[in-house]
Amino acid sequence: MPAFHPRVEDLPGEFPVFPLSGALLLPRGKLPLRIFEPRYLAMTEDSLGHGRMFGMIQPDPTAAETDTGPGLFRIGCLGRMSSFAETDEGHFLITLSGLIRFAVQSELEMRRGYRRVRGDVSLYLADLDLQQPATAVPREALLSALRGYFTHRRIDANWEAIKRLPDDMLVVTLAMVCPFEPAEKQALLEVSTEAERASALLALLQMGALAQDVPGGRSLS
Numbered sequence: 001m002p003a004f005h006p007r008v009e010d011l012p013g014e015f016p017v018f019p020l021s022g023a024l025l026l027p028r029g030k031l032p033l034r035i036f037e038p039r040y041l042a043m044t045e046d047s048l049g050h051g052r053m054f055g056m057i058q059p060d061p062t063a064a065e066t067d068t069g070p071g072l073f074r075i076g077c078l079g080r081m082s083s084f085a086e087t088d089e090g091h092f093l094i095t096l097s098g099l100i101r102f103a104v105q106s107e108l109e110m111r112r113g114y115r116r117v118r119g120d121v122s123l124y125l126a127d128l129d130l131q132q133p134a135t136a137v138p139r140e141a142l143l144s145a146l147r148g149y150f151t152h153r154r155i156d157a158n159w160e161a162i163k164r165l166p167d168d169m170l171v172v173t174l175a176m177v178c179p180f181e182p183a184e185k186q187a188l189l190e191v192s193t194e195a196e197r198a199s200a201l202l203a204l205l206q207m208g209a210l211a212q213d214v215p216g217g218r219s220l221s
Contacts, residue, residue: 014118017057017117061182106118137167
């Protein structure tokens with residue numbers, strides 16, 4: 001079990017959110033972030049003193065602009081800072097560990113330039129249960145589709161590290177790091193079960209391997 005594993009009563013009902021398109025945090029996933037904008041530096045400082053928690057959420061391009069910024073998708077994921085460092089430039093390097101998904105009930109008054117919400121986790125309590133029976137994952141199909149996806153998109157990957165991932169973390173990690181479109185990332189977040197997430201991930205990898213060629217390449221390690 002992780003060094004810190006919260007109970008429901010440990011979770012805040014109101015918390016900051018970091019709206020970032022294309023960034024996906026899932027329960028049990030780890031998201032590295034470089035924080036440099038003044039409002040998010042302030043958010044990080046405040047979160048360090050209040051349980052180290054804030055939520056990741058994506059802007060919704062179909063939603064109307066609000067007084068506080070772009071409209072947001074309704075579902076995000078609450079995380080806790082599990083590592084923290086400061087650079088010579090005054091930037092923060094953090095790792096946000098995913099805890100539980102939440103539904104935005106309402107947006108609150110901004111604080112020091114960053115956005116805050118009242119979140120409801122009641123539909124996602126299973127996210128906290130680390131004793132759930134293992135989900136059957138189509139591992140070989142996923143790895144085969146991943147090879148085709150990475151080859152097509154000219155992505156270099158650390159295959160030894162990927163092969164060492166247990167089934168559940170294979171799905172979580174690939175869903176978070178693969179460069180899917182924001183709407184596709186949101187769909188992976190909102191599925192009801194881990195089995196559905198694995199099936200959706202497999203479909204995205206297979207479709208991505210057949211998509212129009214993309215220029216250049218990238219490294220994924």
